[in-house]
Amino acid sequence: MKRTLENMEEQFETFQILNEEGKVVNEDAMPELSDEELRELMYRMVYTRILDQRSIALNRQGRLGFYAPTAGQEASQLGTQFALEQEDFILPAYRDVPQLIWHGLPLYKAFLFSRGHYHGNQMPEGVNALSPQIIIGAQYTQAAGVAMGLKKRGKNSVAITYTGDGGTSQGDFYEGINFAGAYQAPAIFVVQNNQFAISVPVEKQTAADTLAQKAIAAGIEGIQVDGMDILAVYAATKAARERGINGEGPTLIETLTYRYGPHTMAGDDPTRYRTEDMDNEWEQRDPIVRFRKYLEEKGIWSEDEENEVIEKAKEEIKAAIKKTDEQPKQKVTELIDNMYEELPAHLQEQREEYKEKESK
Amino acid sequence: MAQMTMIQAITEALRTELKNDENVLVFGEDVGQNGGVFRATEGLQQEFGEDRVFDTPLAESGIIGMSTGLSTQGFRPVPEIQFFGFVYEAMDAINGQMARLRYRSGNTENAPVTIRSPFGGGVHTPELHADSLEGLITQQPGMKVVIPSNPYDAKGLLISSIRDNDPVVYLEHMKLYRSFREEVPDEDYTVDLGKANVKREGTDVTIVAYGAMVHAALKAADELEQDGVQAEVIDLRTVMPIDFDTIVESVQKTNRVVMVQEAQRQAGIASYVVSQIQERAILHLEAPIKTVAAPDTVYAFTQAEEVWLPNYKDITEKVNEVIHF
Numbered sequence: 001m002k003r004t005l006e007n008m009e010e011q012f013e014t015f016q017i018l019n020e021e022g023k024v025v026n027e028d029a030m031p032e033l034s035d036e037e038l039r040e041l042m043y044r045m046v047y048t049r050i051l052d053q054r055s056i057a058l059n060r061q062g063r064l065g066f067y068a069p070t071a072g073q074e075a076s077q078l079g080t081q082f083a084l085e086q087e088d089f090i091l092p093a094y095r096d097v098p099q100l101i102w103h104g105l106p107l108y109k110a111f112l113f114s115r116g117h118y119h120g121n122q123m124p125e126g127v128n129a130l131s132p133q134i135i136i137g138a139q140y141t142q143a144a145g146v147a148m149g150l151k152k153r154g155k156n157s158v159a160i161t162y163t164g165d166g167g168t169s170q171g172d173f174y175e176g177i178n179f180a181g182a183y184q185a186p187a188i189f190v191v192q193n194n195q196f197a198i199s200v201p202v203e204k205q206t207a208a209d210t211l212a213q214k215a216i217a218a219g220i221e222g223i224q225v226d227g228m229d230i231l232a233v234y235a236a237t238k239a240a241r242e243r244g245i246n247g248e249g250p251t252l253i254e255t256l257t258y259r260y261g262p263h264t265m266a267g268d269d270p271t272r273y274r275t276e277d278m279d280n281e282w283e284q285r286d287p288i289v290r291f292r293k294y295l296e297e298k299g300i301w302s303e304d305e306e307n308e309v310i311e312k313a314k315e316e317i318k319a320a321i322k323k324t325d326e327q328p329k330q331k332v333t334e335l336i337d338n339m340y341e342e343l344p345a346h347l348q349e350q351r352e353e354y355k356e357k358e359s360k
Numbered sequence: 361m362a363q364m365t366m367i368q369a370i371t372e373a374l375r376t377e378l379k380n381d382e383n384v385l386v387f388g389e390d391v392g393q394n395g396g397v398f399r400a401t402e403g404l405q406q407e408f409g410e411d412r413v414f415d416t417p418l419a420e421s422g423i424i425g426m427s428t429g430l431s432t433q434g435f436r437p438v439p440e441i442q443f444f445g446f447v448y449e450a451m452d453a454i455n456g457q458m459a460r461l462r463y464r465s466g467n468t469e470n471a472p473v474t475i476r477s478p479f480g481g482g483v484h485t486p487e488l489h490a491d492s493l494e495g496l497i498t499q500q501p502g503m504k505v506v507i508p509s510n511p512y513d514a515k516g517l518l519i520s521s522i523r524d525n526d527p528v529v530y531l532e533h534m535k536l537y538r539s540f541r542e543e544v545p546d547e548d549y550t551v552d553l554g555k556a557n558v559k560r561e562g563t564d565v566t567i568v569a570y571g572a573m574v575h576a577a578l579k580a581a582d583e584l585e586q587d588g589v590q591a592e593v594i595d596l597r598t599v600m601p602i603d604f605d606t607i608v609e610s611v612q613k614t615n616r617v618v619m620v621q622e623a624q625r626q627a628g629i630a631s632y633v634v635s636q637i638q639e640r641a642i643l644h645l646e647a648p649i650k651t652v653a654a655p656d657t658v659y660a661f662t663q664a665e666e667v668w669l670p671n672y673k674d675i676t677e678k679v680n681e682v683i684h685f
Contacts, residue, residue, distance in 0.1 A: 345605065
């Protein structure tokens with residue numbers, strides 16, 4: 001079904017399965033997930049929340065480096081990733097480290113990325129992903145290319161990429177969705193609308209009522225999803241994936257979500273641009289609280305289990321940090337080696353210079 | 361062997377690599393059905409099909425970003441930027457992204473992309489078509505920049521660029537596209553990236569040039585010979601990396617240098633070449649190095665273009681200055 005300019009409100013009505021009370025409000029849309037899979041989703045969200053808390057603490061102790069908090073966005077991040085297959089290719093933005101972790105990036109490598117060590121950017125064999133993108137929107141045009149490549153190779157897999165609400169103002173955002181549309185490439189473009197691009201609210205970003213409707217201009221499928229509802233996020237992504245591999249082209253998914261923390265740990269102060277009321281209002285929609293209610297109602301989750309997850313996460317994070325600390329320091333000579341397949345003469349000379357310096 | 365113009369040699373190189381490697385993809389604005397605005401891709405879509413040679417939407421950043429994405433799937437993209445003045449639209453996609461892919465990924469990914477693009481003055485284009493913007497790319501570590509001056513090199517350098525596993529910007533001077541023909545072998549052959557070519561041997565002065573300026577330098581050398589000055593002319597062929605060994609070897613022989621570029625004095629690579637000569641060979645110099653370049657204005661409007669562009673007379677003048685220093 002092609003979206004049109006008519007009845008926009010109806011077409012881009014927020015897709016929800018689980019309401020804030022953890023009740024299923026859209027039984028027809030319920031994805032086929034086993035109890036084990038449902039528990040896995042909860043496990044991942046709780047684990048990731050703990051990872052966020054520990055990362056913030058480590059950052060404050062000066063032990064982590066660059067970090068963009070994720071709390072509040074767990075459903076949006078993990079629901080999309082859970083709909084993927086291992087062969088699918090992720091092009092994350094800087095806040096999307098959790099998706100990489102659940103796609104197979106070891107925790108210590110995520111920490112190395114934060115600390116500014118290139119080993120953190122080296123995806124292990126079989127983890128199809130690029131390292132987190134820093135430039136807003138650049139990953140969108142690349143995702144179109146990855147998806148086009150997957151299609152040309154005849155693979156049954158998709159490329160998925162992420163940006164925020166601010167990213168939709170970039171030219172690359174439109175170029176990416178438009179290229180993928182023109183080639184009917186199997187791409188999923190996720191816009192995690194967490195309401196603020198650092199401090200600028202989404203209303204100042206665009207006159208469009210939804211970000212999902214930007215799909216119309218590119219002639220592709222678009223959907224707005226309750227980004228605090230992991231079942232809706234999962235179902236929407238799963239459907240987008242199906243369309244992609246069936247040759248029905250790309251999908252733009254806007255997830256309505258919220259980051260509880262600051263933009264990054266480098267000095268952003270959200271009280272300058274958000275009210276406490278707004279924070280409270282969004283925390284009422286918390287993805288973990290609502291999913292916990294749903295699972296407990298089903299009798300497949302308990303406080304004890306959750307505490308076990310928390311302990312396990314803490315243990316694993318501790319072990320990963322230890323491993324991170326043990327990694328060899330990177331050398332400038334290694335950086336030089338990573339510039340070209342074969343070093344040109346001028347870099348060979350500079351390599352000698354740094355080899356000398358580093359031997360001292 | 362056939363007599364070919366530079367643009368024919370470029371088409372030949374593309375055909376050769378499309379045949380040699382099924383991962384090679386050729387695409388850009390108007391490159392498919394239309395065969396490119398200069399006909400560089402003439403007939404290639406018919407020969408290799410739309411899957412390999414195709415048109416793109418009109419968006420330079422998208423074209424380059426897509427190329428980086430295709431690289432992750434093992435393709436060897438050869439995108440075209442229709443005119444290099446349009447490269448500003450793709451600066452992040454090139455310098456911010458493609459150039460850094462190998463580095464950023466710790467050598468686990470690479471972008472074997474060759475970005476072809478016409479540029480160069482003297483053909484009366486509207487604004488932002490003719491500018492010499494190679495300096496924008498040479499200043500970005502991770503990129504290579506190739507600028508052929510003749511049909512033979514054009515084919516061999518383009519084949520080398522496409523086979524290279526790092527990103528290359530391959531710039532085609534519009535004035536050279538059809539200005540002359542020369543023998544170009546039918547078989548595939550390569551010209552090494554990063555190797556300069558001594559186009560003319562001489563003992564009295566070294567003229568370093570690239571692109572269309574190689575021809576101005578050769579003409580200047582002919583003129584100078586009548587006055588008894590033997591000029592050595594070096595065609596850099598690749599402006600990143602630069603073959604300093606060949607330059608220094610020549611300087612050691614001639615002890616005098618004139619650096620020539622079509623780009624403005626503050627742009628291009630002249631400053632870098634001059635600084636490297638002084639670091640590597642200053643005690644061999646008998647005179648200051650002189651630079652022939654365009655003035656530091658925005659590229660000239662068409663009616664002032666002929667005066668604005670450096671020419672062979674500017675070169676002979678500077679050579680005389682260094683000879684009679």
